[in-house]
Amino acid sequence: MTSQALTARSLTPETWDDFETVMGPRGGALGCWCMHWRLSIDEWMDNKGEGNRCAMRSLAGSEQPPGVLGYLEAEPVAWCGIGDRTDYPRLQRSTLLRPVDDQPVVALTCLLIAKRHRGRHLLTEWIAAVCANLAETSRNRTVEAYPVDPPPGRRAGADTAMTGIASAFTAAGFTEVARPKHDRPIMRYHLP
Numbered sequence: 001m002t003s004q005a006l007t008a009r010s011l012t013p014e015t016w017d018d019f020e021t022v023m024g025p026r027g028g029a030l031g032c033w034c035m036h037w038r039l040s041i042d043e044w045m046d047n048k049g050e051g052n053r054c055a056m057r058s059l060a061g062s063e064q065p066p067g068v069l070g071y072l073e074a075e076p077v078a079w080c081g082i083g084d085r086t087d088y089p090r091l092q093r094s095t096l097l098r099p100v101d102d103q104p105v106v107a108l109t110c111l112l113i114a115k116r117h118r119g120r121h122l123l124t125e126w127i128a129a130v131c132a133n134l135a136e137t138s139r140n141r142t143v144e145a146y147p148v149d150p151p152p153g154r155r156a157g158a159d160t161a162m163t164g165i166a167s168a169f170t171a172a173g174f175t176e177v178a179r180p181k182h183d184r185p186i187m188r189y190h191l192p
Contacts, residue, residue: 029162034067083107087107142188143190145187150165
């Protein structure tokens with residue numbers, strides 16, 4: 001893994017403009033603004049675009065930041081949605097991604113590399129930077145992720161790659177703890 005000096009900072013009102021820069025004018029995929037796991041599908045569709053943006057902006061002002069931004073030097077280049085698994089109602093209701101046990105976990109629900117920085121192999125480095133940040137800030141010591149694992153020779157689509165790619169998590173030190181579907185592992189990392 002080559003070090004690209006990625007650092008993580010919490011999403012707060014002070015870093016909001018950087019979040020908008022990473023998400024782009026459409027708010028990530030289809031106006032999501034990283035609200036996919038926080039809302040029912042009906043709420044998400046009703047809020048798509050500006051409603052989701054406003055909802056995330058409100059979360060950015062809360063006591064527990066909803067995620068972290070990644071920086072190469074001072075430039076914002078990445079995003080990761082983070083929260084206790086219980087912060088994500090849609091994840092809680094998922095029949096596919098049901099809890100593997102009753103251990104409290106920090107969920108990494110969405111990873112995004114800004115479009116202009118894709119293809120630079122930043123994902124594994126970004127996951128490692130997120131975990132380094134969590135080692136300093138999280139009370140839970142187990143991090144859980146829900147990446148896709150596309151078959152050899154195939155790429156994940158934008159609608160499924162939002163949770164990350166399994167091989168990048170493996171390279172960052174995560175281990176698979178369950179596989180509810182052939183292409184959907186549940187992976188964990190224990191913070192030092």
